Amino acid sequence: MLDRQQLLSLIDEMAASHKASAGQISALLSCEDEEVINYLFSQALAVKEAVFGRDIYIRAIIEFSNVCRCACRYCGINRENQNIIRYQMPAGEILGLAYAAIDAGYQTIVLQSGEDLSYTREMLGAVIRKIKAYAPAVAVTLSVGERPYGDYAHWRVCGADRYLIKHETADVALYEKLHPGHSLEKRLDCQQHLQALGYEMGSGFMVGLPGQTMEMLAEDILLLQKMQVAMAGIGPFIPHPDTSLAGAAKGDIALTNRVLAITRLLLPTVHLPATTALTVQGGRAEALAAGADVIMQKATPAEKQRLYEIYPRPVKEEYSLKEKRQLLVTQLKSLGYMGI
Ligand code: 5AD
Numbered sequence: 001m002l003d004r005q006q007l008l009s010l011i012d013e014m015a016a017s018h019k020a021s022a023g024q025i026s027a028l029l030s031c032e033d034e035e036v037i038n039y040l041f042s043q044a045l046a047v048k049e050a051v052f053g054r055d056i057y058i059r060a061i062i063e064f065s066n067v068c069r070c071a072c073r074y075c076g077i078n079r080e081n082q083n084i085i086r087y088q089m090p091a092g093e094i095l096g097l098a099y100a101a102i103d104a105g106y107q108t109i110v111l112q113s114g115e116d117l118s119y120t121r122e123m124l125g126a127v128i129r130k131i132k133a134y135a136p137a138v139a140v141t142l143s144v145g146e147r148p149y150g151d152y153a154h155w156r157v158c159g160a161d162r163y164l165i166k167h168e169t170a171d172v173a174l175y176e177k178l179h180p181g182h183s184l185e186k187r188l189d190c191q192q193h194l195q196a197l198g199y200e201m202g203s204g205f206m207v208g209l210p211g212q213t214m215e216m217l218a219e220d221i222l223l224l225q226k227m228q229v230a231m232a233g234i235g236p237f238i239p240h241p242d243t244s245l246a247g248a249a250k251g252d253i254a255l256t257n258r259v260l261a262i263t264r265l266l267l268p269t270v271h272l273p274a275t276t277a278l279t280v281q282g283g284r285a286e287a288l289a290a291g292a293d294v295i296m297q298k299a300t301p302a303e304k305q306r307l308y309e310i311y312p313r314p315v316k317e318e319y320s321l322k323e324k325r326q327l328l329v330t331q332l333k334s335l336g337y338m339g340i
Helices: 004-017 022-030 034-052 091-103 121-134 149-158 172-178 184-196 214-227 253-266 284-289 302-307 321-334
Strands: 055-065 108-113 139-143 162-164 200-207 231-236 294-298
Touching: 004 022, 004 034, 004 253, 022 214, 022 253, 034 253, 055 091, 055 321, 091 108, 091 121, 091 321, 108 121, 108 162, 121 139, 121 149, 149 184, 162 231, 172 184, 184 200, 184 214, 200 214, 200 253, 214 253, 231 253, 253 284, 294 321
Parallel strands: 055 108, 055 294, 108 139, 139 162, 162 200, 200 231
Antiparallel strands: none
16 A cells, blocks of 8 residues: 555656556555545646647547447447437438538547448548548548458548547456457457558547456556557446446546546546546546546437437537537636637
8 A cells, every 4th residue: 555645756756757557556546535636636737738738629529320230238329229219320411410510610520330330431431531522621530440451441541530449448358248249359459450550549448347446447548558549538437227237336437537637647648538428427627627638529410319329318409519619618718728
């Protein structure tokens, strides 16, 4: 057990060297001492500000299909769930939403779906090309799961800039339990393929998965470092009632914020979204204060957002995309940030 003084010096060391062992990380994660935690957050904020200043990056996400071939046990849109209506947007609808988001001022468009192979290499390639033709300076991020190398290569040629594919958990046994028929090794191969193709690759994981320990979380953070990820989506696990994990406990918000802060200390230049899973439960301001620098806003129409229920969350859509972005910019301004 490290005492308060040792933990405070450890934070200084991590902020200066961006290095820590798994043992040191889990000691900090387990710490409930408010003085230590506040210091951790203040140092994470200082590291973030040294890299990004007060800028917060705003992205638009289009959830274009909730059809999925996977059976991930935590996920509400897994193929076993018979209780949801499945939808698949035609290319024209995806493009309409993307153009509207660009017109509303968003600089990054994230295209996300379940692992839906009916969107072929060529179909998605054509969508990417059209978005890039409409707005060459806008970044296109894909998040459509594990696909053959040739698909990734084609989409890169079409202009895709970034790809999100989380490792979800770095523990091999837990990974296999949660992802029937899938392996962590295959996941990491996909991540490497994407990086080799020149994508900015985003990973991430969930906090509070059933059976997860502090040591596993430390390994999750170290894996991000090892893979040199450009982005990391880190959010609390939220049990979905239509999954086999319905009765499991929720991930802890305070712990998730500590994970964010430590990630910021160890990977100073990484983009860290204040994930939706985190902000529907905890505060957005807290996540930003713990080192997050990205906010994703849904550009999916409300009725489809409700069907894209990875985990339960309220969907209320009272504003247009433009108003939503403006409200966020105003809110960020009141917190001393500049939304871009
Ligand atoms: N709780 C929290 N996050 C979840 N995700 C999937 N299911 C859940 C859940 N029940 C996250 C995963 C996935 C991303 C799209 O959402 O990390 O990569």
